[in-house]
Amino acid sequence: MIEKKLKRQGIHVLPYKLLVGNIKEMNKLASEARSKPMELSHDIATLLNPMLQKLAMTYKKPIAIWHGTVPCVVIMNPKLIKDIMTRKFEFQKPEVSPTMKFFLKGLSNIDGDKWAMHRKIINPAFHMEKLKGMLPSFMVCCEEMVEKWDKLLSSANSCELDVLPEFQNLTGDIISRAAFGCTHQHLLLDLYQKTQLGEYSLPAGVNLTIPLYLVQRDPELWGENAMEFNPERFSDGFTKPFFSFGWGPRICIGQNFAMLEAKLALAMILQHFSFELSPTYRHAPYVALTLQPQFGAQIVLRKI
Structure with missing residues (x-):
């Protein structure tokens, strides 16, 4: 039927x-x-x-x-x-x-009037002006990652680095410092729901x-x-049409946060390093809440 x-x-x-x-x-x-x-x-x-x-x-x-x-x-x-x-x-x-x-517990698994109420309460925390005040915390995390990569290159002209865990850890550190009271996984799940x-x-x-x-x-x-x-x-x-963060009222509440984080991290990386895809990289994207490289994302890193 x-x-x-x-x-x-x-x-x-x-x-x-x-x-x-x-x-x-x-x-x-x-x-x-x-x-x-x-x-x-x-x-x-x-x-x-x-x-x-x-x-x-x-x-x-x-x-x-x-x-x-x-x-x-x-x-x-x-x-x-x-x-x-x-x-x-x-x-x-x-x-x-x-x-x-x-x-x-949160926006990722509620609907209707309850979702609307929670979204209204949380929205101000993700407003761009509010996020700009968190830039010092973003900077500290990015600087720590850059320093770590600098040490890896202290005795060599280049090195291989899997940037998948590096960026996962960076995102987790930034969220922890921003003290949103939620985890990295919750934001990913919220994006996945879109x-x-x-x-x-x-x-x-x-x-x-x-x-x-x-x-x-x-x-x-x-x-x-x-x-x-x-x-x-x-x-x-x-x-x-481009729906990376969803669309309409349900657009990912963390969109501004994610874009600001990505722009800052890339700007700092490109000031210090050049890189290319490593010969050991195996191309096998898969979905685990978000799209990820199944075997990591290996690059050859060089200091500028």
């Missing part, structure tokens, strides 16, 4: 398999894709979710995949994504497990998923160089 209703709305629905839905097929394709590192490329969708990537290229319309007995509608149209993220009370977050509820929204006004029991890594690499939106690293495409601001 649900499948017929979805098809009547122009949604392509994958054939349902008793109890497991399409989970086994999705897991099989994902395991095969992640069995070895891929070639160095920004075209990573086939690694992250090969089944969804194939479907997205085949059907230029919403798709429904069965997560067990629950149909999940995949939305890739930027206009629909904006609409969904703007209507904060109509599109609710998916239910989390009791274990996650126990560990997660990519998954549930309870749509489709048939009851249907969830929504927005695969942002596909939308933001679509040649129809970004041109033939969609897969290239090209920061200049944002020289005039975000004139095209």
Whole structure:
């Protein structure tokens, strides 16, 4: 009955398999894709979710995949994504497990009026003027990291460094010094929630998923160089859909914090060091709340 209703709305629905839905097929394709590192490329969708990537290229319309007995509608149209993220009370977050509820306390796992109240209370702490007052704390953490890297190069012209744990530790240190009373993991989980929204006004029991890594690499939106690293495409601001921090009322509350931290850290690093990708780096992006390098992010670091 649900499948017929979805098809009547122009949604392509994958054939349902008793109890497991399409989970086994999705897991099989994902395991095969992640069995070895891929070639160095920004075209990573086939690694992250090969089944969804194939479907997205085949059907230029919403798709429904069965997560067990629950149909999940995949939305890739930027206009629909904006609409969904703007209507904060109509599109609710998916239910989390009791274990996650126990560990997660905050914006990441509440909805409705309670979410609106908490968001209103917390917003002032993330206002740009408030964050500017925290710049000295940001500076101290960045300086400590730069000093640490300087020591690594004290007796050599270059060294290999895995910057994944370095940046993870930097972010944790900055948050601790800023004394927000929350953890790094909570901010990541809050960001992660922006990519998954549930309870749509489709048939009851249907969830929504927005695969942002596909939308933001679509040649129809970004041109033939969609897969290239090209920061200049944002020289005039975000004139095209870009959902790294979500959108609308639910946009990540830590966006200003994260951007200020990243700009300061990069500015200090580039004043002291040059670097290039290490030959030992294995390209294998995967999703663990956020997009991360599965085997680390090794660079060859040199002092300027």
